[in-house]
Amino acid sequence: xxxxxxxxxxxxxxxxxxxxxxxxxxxxxxxxxxxxxxxxxxxxxxxxxxxxxxxxxxxxxxxxxxxxxxxxxxxxxxxxxxxxxxxxxxxxxxxxxxxxxxxxxxxxxxxxxxxxxxxxxxxxxxxxxxxxxxxxxxxxxxxxxxxxxxxxxxxxxxxxxxxxxxxxxxxxxxxxxxxxxxxxxxxxxxxxxxxxxxxxxxxxxxxxxxxxxxxxxxxxxxxxxxxxxxxxxxxxxxxxxxxxxxxxxxxxxxxxxxxxxxxxxxxxxxxxxxxxxxxxxxxxxxxxxxxxxxxxxxxxxxxxxxxxxxxxxxxxxxxxxxxxxxxxxxxxxxxxxxxxxxxxxxxxxxxxxxxxxxxxxxxxxxxxxxxxxxxxxxxxxxxxxxxxxxxxxxxxxxxxxxxxxxxxxxxxxxxxxxxxxxxxxxxxxxxxxxxxxxxxxxxxxxxxxxxxxxxxxxxxxxxxxxxxxxxxxxxxxxxxxxxxxx
Amino acid sequence: xxxxxxxxxxxxxxxxxxxxxxxxxxxxxxxxxxxxxxxxxxxxxxxxxxxxxxxxxxxxxxxxxxxxxxxxxxxxxxxxxxxxxxxxxxxxxxxxxxxxxxxxxxxxxxxxxxxxxxxxxxxxxxxxxxxxxxxxxxxxxxxxxxxxxxxxxxxxxxxxxxxxxxxxxxxxxxxxxxxxxxxxxxxxxxxxxxxxxxxxxxxxxxxxxxxxxxxxxxxxxxxxxxxxxxxxxxxxxxxxxxxxxxxxxxxxxxxxxxxxxxxxxxxxxxxxxxxxxxxxxxxxxxxxxxxxxxxxxxxxxxxxxxxxxxxxxxxxxxxxx
Numbered sequence: 001x002x003x004x005x006x007x008x009x010x011x012x013x014x015x016x017x018x019x020x021x022x023x024x025x026x027x028x029x030x031x032x033x034x035x036x037x038x039x040x041x042x043x044x045x046x047x048x049x050x051x052x053x054x055x056x057x058x059x060x061x062x063x064x065x066x067x068x069x070x071x072x073x074x075x076x077x078x079x080x081x082x083x084x085x086x087x088x089x090x091x092x093x094x095x096x097x098x099x100x101x102x103x104x105x106x107x108x109x110x111x112x113x114x115x116x117x118x119x120x121x122x123x124x125x126x127x128x129x130x131x132x133x134x135x136x137x138x139x140x141x142x143x144x145x146x147x148x149x150x151x152x153x154x155x156x157x158x159x160x161x162x163x164x165x166x167x168x169x170x171x172x173x174x175x176x177x178x179x180x181x182x183x184x185x186x187x188x189x190x191x192x193x194x195x196x197x198x199x200x201x202x203x204x205x206x207x208x209x210x211x212x213x214x215x216x217x218x219x220x221x222x223x224x225x226x227x228x229x230x231x232x233x234x235x236x237x238x239x240x241x242x243x244x245x246x247x248x249x250x251x252x253x254x255x256x257x258x259x260x261x262x263x264x265x266x267x268x269x270x271x272x273x274x275x276x277x278x279x280x281x282x283x284x285x286x287x288x289x290x291x292x293x294x295x296x297x298x299x300x301x302x303x304x305x306x307x308x309x310x311x312x313x314x315x316x317x318x319x320x321x322x323x324x325x326x327x328x329x330x331x332x333x334x335x336x337x338x339x340x341x342x343x344x345x346x347x348x349x350x351x352x353x354x355x356x357x358x359x360x361x362x363x364x365x366x367x368x369x370x371x372x373x374x375x376x377x378x379x380x381x382x383x384x385x386x387x388x389x390x391x392x393x394x395x396x397x398x399x400x401x402x403x404x405x406x407x408x409x410x411x412x413x414x415x416x417x418x419x420x421x422x423x424x425x426x427x428x429x430x431x432x433x434x435x436x437x438x439x440x441x442x443x444x445x446x447x448x449x450x451x452x453x454x455x456x457x458x459x460x461x462x463x464x465x466x467x468x469x470x471x472x473x474x475x476x477x478x479x480x481x482x483x484x485x486x
Numbered sequence: 487x488x489x490x491x492x493x494x495x496x497x498x499x500x501x502x503x504x505x506x507x508x509x510x511x512x513x514x515x516x517x518x519x520x521x522x523x524x525x526x527x528x529x530x531x532x533x534x535x536x537x538x539x540x541x542x543x544x545x546x547x548x549x550x551x552x553x554x555x556x557x558x559x560x561x562x563x564x565x566x567x568x569x570x571x572x573x574x575x576x577x578x579x580x581x582x583x584x585x586x587x588x589x590x591x592x593x594x595x596x597x598x599x600x601x602x603x604x605x606x607x608x609x610x611x612x613x614x615x616x617x618x619x620x621x622x623x624x625x626x627x628x629x630x631x632x633x634x635x636x637x638x639x640x641x642x643x644x645x646x647x648x649x650x651x652x653x654x655x656x657x658x659x660x661x662x663x664x665x666x667x668x669x670x671x672x673x674x675x676x677x678x679x680x681x682x683x684x685x686x687x688x689x690x691x692x693x694x695x696x697x698x699x700x701x702x703x704x705x706x707x708x709x710x711x712x713x714x715x716x717x718x719x720x721x722x723x724x725x726x727x728x729x730x731x732x733x734x735x736x737x738x739x740x741x742x743x744x745x746x747x748x749x750x751x752x753x754x755x756x757x758x759x760x761x762x763x764x765x766x767x768x769x770x771x772x773x774x775x776x777x778x779x780x781x782x783x784x785x786x787x788x789x790x791x792x793x794x795x796x797x798x799x800x801x802x803x804x805x806x807x
Contacts, residue, residue, distance in 0.1 A: 016782035025776045032560035039559060040569075043552050047576070050548055054541040061537055065530050072526070073519035078727050081734050082527070088741065089534065148785060155788055162790040210787055217784065225778050232769050232777075239565050239765035246568055247760050254753040256744050265742040272734045277727035281720050288512045289720075290713050294505040297638055297701050299694075302649035 020145045023137035023224070026231055031130045033238050037115035040242070041108055044249065048103040051096045051253075058093035062086040076280030084271035091264045095255055102252035107245060114241055118234075133231050140223035147213045154209040158202035165195035429455040431467065431482040445475040452485060507632045510624035510712070513719050517617035520726050524602035527730070528595045531737060535595075538587040545580035549573045563768030571759040578752045582743070589740045598733055605726070620719050627711035634701045638694075645687075645694040652687040655680040 015022050066086040069079060120128040172188040175181070255261040285291040432452045439446040445467055447453065457466030459479040467482075468474045503509060556569050607615040659680045662668045668676075743749045773779040 017777050017780045018782040018784075029560065029772070029776075036559065036561065039555065046548055046551075050541070050544045053544065054537070057537045057540065061533055065533075068526070072523070073516070074523065076727075078730055081731065082530075085734060085737060085741075088738075089537075151785055159790040163792075166792060207787065210785065213785060221778070228773070228778050232773065235772070236765050236769055239563075239763070239768055242565055243568070243760065243763040243765070246572065246763075247757075250572070250753070250756055250760055254756075256746070256749045256753055262744045265738070265744050268738055268742070269735070272731065272738055275727065275731040275734070277724045277731070280727055281724055284513075284516070284723070285716070285720065288516075289504050289716050290709070292502070292504040293499065294503045295500050296505075296705060297635070297698060299698055300642060300646075302646040302653075304653065 017228075018221075018224070020141065020148065023141065023228075024134075026228060027130060027133045027137065029235060030133045030231055031127060033235070034115060034119040034127060036238075036242075037111055037119075040245075041111050041115075044103050044108050044111070047253075048100045048108070051100040051103070055093040055096035055100065058089045058096070062089035062093065066090075076283050077275045078277075078280055081272045081275045084268050088264055088268045092261070095258060095261055095264075099252055099255065103249065107249050107252065110248075111245060118238070129234070133227070136227040136230065137224065140227050141220070144213070144216050144220035147209070147216050151206070151209045151213050154202065154206040158199070158206040161195065161198040161202040165192065165199045168192045168195045427456055427458055430485040431455045432485050433482050435481050437477060437481050439475060439477075443475050445469060445473065445477045447477070455482070504716075505709075505712070507628060507635065510621075510628065510715075513716060514617050514621045514624065516723065517620055517719065518614065520723070521602065521606045521614060521617075524598050524606075527733070528598050531590045531595055534741075535587040535590040538583045538590070542580040542583035542587065545576045545583070549576040549580065563771055564763045565765075565768060568759050568763050571756050575752045575756045579749065582746065582748055582752070586740050586743075590737065594733060594737050594740065597736070601729055601733075605722075616722065620715060623715035623718065624712065627708065627715055631704065631708040634697075634704055638697050638701050641690075641694040641697040645690045648683070648687045648690045652680070652683040655683040 017023060017026070063086075066083055069083050069086070074082060118129070122128055122131065168188065168191045172185070172192050175185050175188055282291075430452060431454065433447045433449050436448050437444075437446060445453075447469065451469075453467050453469045455465050455467050456474065459465045463479050464476045465479045465482075466474065467477050500506070504513070553570070553573050556566070556573065559566075561569060605616070609615055609618060655676075659676050662673045662676045665673075739745075770779075
């Protein structure tokens with residue numbers, strides 16, 4: 001069907017609306033309206049699906065790359081800019097999802113409802129509206145159509161009478177020329193007359209019928225026009241509705257005028273434009289470059305507490321390290337030499353019964369060595385591996401290697417009778433703190449200088465003893481921070 | 487790398503410091519990362535281009551499917567035109583999205599690749615000239631410093647060792663002095679030992695201080711040289727950031743269809759076509775073409791003529807209103 005409005009009517013086709021039965025095109029138009037609704041709904045539905053698919057892909061892309069960027073080595077405002085491009089995709093995706101939602105949720109639904117309200121299915125099939133139109137036209141056309149039929153009949157009769165007459169006349173003429181039977185001639189002549197009368201009669205009847213038809217025509221036209229107008233109105237509604245709907249669809253689809261869409265791109269542009277090389281470089285310099293803080297080497301004095309902090313890191317469980325097997329014994333051991341007692345770095349044991357330091361069995365001349373060995377013991381715990389930082393550390397392995405022939409704790413060959421004991425000895429020596437000590441870790445004791453408590457475990461090879469405070473708490477403490485109580 | 491991880495102790499923070507031996511690696515790595523980033527960016531936008539292309543394809547297919555359906559449908563008039571316009575606008579949008587895709591790949595992608603090629607030069611056995619240059623530069627600047635640090639370490643260690651010795655000796659002396667339990671000659675011996683230890687400590691300390699002074703004297707030069715290499719790296723990085731910023735802006739422009747004139751034009755035209763839907767026009771057309779407005783020859787007296795077969799539909803022109 002073309003859309004051309006050619007008002008000059010040169011061609012009068014034989015299927016004019018006014019011909020009987022040709023209102024059917026108008027009836028069909030009613031029916032078609034329903035089908036068009038279906039078509040448009042499908043069309044929208046498919047378009048909505050396309051929008052959804054696009055949206056989903058945008059989101060996937062955006063999410064994936066945002067994660068990759070975050071994990072990657074980008075930094076600063078440039079990273080933000082790149083990320084923003086991904087965010088754009090996600091936001092755009094949202095908008096396309098909204099398009100889809102509007103198309104389906106609003107437009108499609110609206111169309112569906114309108115269709116349902118305008119076209120009512122019949123049980124016997126077809127639509128009520130279509131039938132109505134059909135019926136309406138037929139009713140309007142019926143009387144005129146009937147009359148027309150009559151006219152046609154009259155016409156036929158008249159024409160056939162004319163034909164007859166012509167035939168009779170020519171026969172008569174022919175017989176005149178042949179001049180034979182005057183009786184026959186007369187008969188023929190009579191026939192002609194009779195035919196002429198018939199012609200006249202039928203003509204009159206035909207004319208009369210035609211006249212009656214003409215009289216009916218105005219009413220016919222009026223009725224038909226009326227019905228036609230009714231269904232024009234129906235179509236009018238449909239066209240108007242479709243127009244409204246399509247405008248809304250366009251509105252939903254046209255993101256270029258969507259305010260939020262524009263905002264997305266403004267924001268994106270701003271973020272990218274905010275990329276500031278200097279800012280990023282500055283950040284990098286401060287966080288990974290020369291701007292980083294640094295402890296430049298300074299003079300690091302030695303102090304007595306130095307080894308403590310470090311030895312803790314390497315501290316083994318006291319039970320492991322105890323190879324000293326001082327046991328509560330009878331006083332086979334001499335009271336410790338005064339030198340030892342006075343040394344702050346040793347654990348003097350005046351009373352023989354408990355946890356005697358094997359070194360105390362040594363002769364006098366070995367005292368010095370013992371002392372140094374003791375102190376070695378205390379500092380052995382400092383491990384080379386601890387020394388990574390610039391803060392002062394001890395490298396005791398060097399130290400101890402220098403001073404002793406070996407780990408004094410492996411002094412099994414020294415003949416200490418107590419070293420044959422395999423089990424962890426039970427020890428209970430009253431001791432007094434020489435200095436304050438603050439436990440650095442959970443399993444360490446804390447005490448003040450002068451506090452008295454009980455040593456309940458021998459010193460391990462890192463210089464720690466297990467003790468029990470007056471309050472009952474047990475824990476470790478640096479062996480050389482206490483002295484035995486006489 | 488967008489967040490700076492927090493350190494638990496000041497020691498850790500110091501360990502990570504740029505100035506500590508070996509830590510310039512992070513700056514060297516930045517150059518290598520930059521190369522990889524180019525690949526990533528190209529891949530990133532190739533994928534995006536694919537998304538756009540798919541959308542374009544689907545729009546095209548949709549349009550092509552519905553065009554014949556609509557054309558052969560009972561639609562007529564301005565409404566028909568409007569629906570056809572919908573389909574053709576989808577077509578145009580499709581080609582716009584396809585061109586976005588193309589420009590992302592060919593313009594933006596190519597630009598990044600070209601820049602990458604110009605900026606990074608691969609070396610025969612792996613790595614890049616650019617990152618290697620930086621690495622070499624740093625290594626060279628740091629070597630003398632690292633050497634001195636090591637020396638300092640040794641000196642400090644030695645000093646601490648003798649300090650402890652001295653301390654012990656002092657303690658012993660303190661306990662021994664005036665102690666009736668300790669023999670006099672023993673006390674003297676202890677005192678001598680302390681003196682020896684003390685002298686030793688002083689000597690070692692002096693050496694430690696000297697080494698420290700050497701180190702500190704060298705520090706400014708070390709800093710200067712490291713800074714100089716670092717600045718080089720920063721310059722390269724600056725160029726990269728500036729370049730990428732432009733690249734991103736270009737990508738943005740391609741993606742931003744709100745500013746795309748063609749897109750606007752598509753929708754404007756569609757809008758106009760929709761607004762032009764005129765049901766009165768359409769109905770009138772219908773009436774004249776298929777309805778009561780059609781011309782018709784009303785029945786008239788049809789004379790019999792012997793020549794013609796009485797089909798009798800003569801064309802009488804008759805205009806209806």
